[in-house]
Amino acid sequence: MNSQPPPVPAPAAAADPPPVADAESVRIFEEEVRSAVSYEKGLAFKALIALAVVALVVAIRLLFLG
Secondary structure, three states: OOOOOOOOOOOOOOOOOOOOOOHHHHHHHHHHHHHHHHHHHHHHHHHHHHHHHHHHHHHHHHHHHO
16 A cells, blocks of 8 residues: 555746726726615615514414414
């Protein structure tokens, strides 16, 4: 049996520098991020409304149909 550990691959050569974004690309990216955050906030709000309705139904059921 060979008791030596397997060879470790050498690190990759220095990666290419990231591409330089122009002002229009940055504006579009920021607009997309704002849009996504707004959408997620809307989903969170709707989830809170749904949870409140469920809590209300459970409370009414417990109090009146006990």
